[in-house]
Amino acid sequence: MSPIETSLQPLIIAGIEITHPPQKYLDTTGQYTGTPNTIYPTILGCEAHSDGDVVYHSIVDSIFGALTLPDIGQVFVDTDPRWKGANSEQFMVYAKEVMDRYGYELGNVDVTLILERPKVAGFKPGMKDNIVRLLGTNEGRVNVKARTHEGVDSTGQLRAVECHVVLTLVLKA
Numbered sequence: 785m786s787p788i789e790t791s792l793q794p795l796i797i798a799g800i801e802i803t804h805p806p807q808k809y810l811d812t813t814g815q816y817t818g819t820p821n822t823i824y825p826t827i828l829g830c831e832a833h834s835d836g837d838v839v840y841h842s843i844v845d846s847i848f849g850a851l852t853l854p855d856i857g858q859v860f861v862d863t864d865p866r867w868k869g870a871n872s873e874q875f876m877v878y879a880k881e882v883m884d885r886y887g888y889e890l891g892n893v894d895v896t897l898i899l900e901r902p903k904v905a906g907f908k909p910g911m912k913d914n915i916v917r918l919l920g921t922n923e924g925r926v927n928v929k930a931r932t933h934e935g936v937d938s939t940g941q942l943r944a945v946e947c948h949v950v951l952t953l954v955l956k957a
């Protein structure tokens with residue numbers, strides 16, 4: 785993540801644009817302020833080749849992993865101009881198609897988003913709805929959690945966002 789003036793795109797998480805008031809951003813490199821360890825307010829954006837949707841990318845990678853397939857970066861190469869600024873929904877659609885083709889459906893999925901700020905509690909229902917829709921499942925099988933990194937390392941300093949996904953696939957009858 786970085787100030788939106790640098791990222792040139794907003795923070796998109798599980799298909800939701802995370803609109804928010806300026807957050808206190810700690811730049812330990814001094815890249816933006818010229819002064820290391822300066823805290824200053826900024827609207828955050830996501831630096832990525834695509835729209836950088838960390839939740840969608842992590843779910844796609846988990847599906848590929850469960851099917852013992854190559855990872856998302858091998859399937860959607862991050863130098864390919866087709867994915868520049870791409871809406872990551874299409875990666876989810878593709879992963880669902882692959883899952884179907886292999887004869888599997890979602891068992892359940894538990895997403896843990898690690899993001900210091902902004903707070904995302906109000907966005908969780910929309911995130912969940914999008915995942916349910918794209919994986920062709922129901923709301924009893926999808927969980928979205930969030931937590932901070934308690935100020936520690938690049939995630940705690942708002943320069944990064946992390947996502948852990950635990951997912952099961954079930955062979956279709």
Ligand SMILES: Nc1ccn([C@@H]2O[C@H](COP(=O)(O)O)[C@@H](O)[C@H]2O)c(=O)n1
Nearest residue numbers: 899900901902903904905929930931932
């Ligand atoms: N970006 C975030 C991070 C966390 N939350 C919610 O805040 C609660 C407390 O999180 P801690 O890491 O401080 O324990 C928890 O319920 C998270 O869901 C959030 O909304 N946005």
Ligand SMILES: C[C@@]1(CO)OP(=O)(O)OP(=O)(O)OC[C@H]1O
Nearest residue numbers: 832833834841856857860862867
């Ligand atoms: C899907 C891709 C495509 O460029 O998205 P990126 O925005 O580069 O994001 P990342 O999750 O770092 O790597 C996966 C890429 O394959």
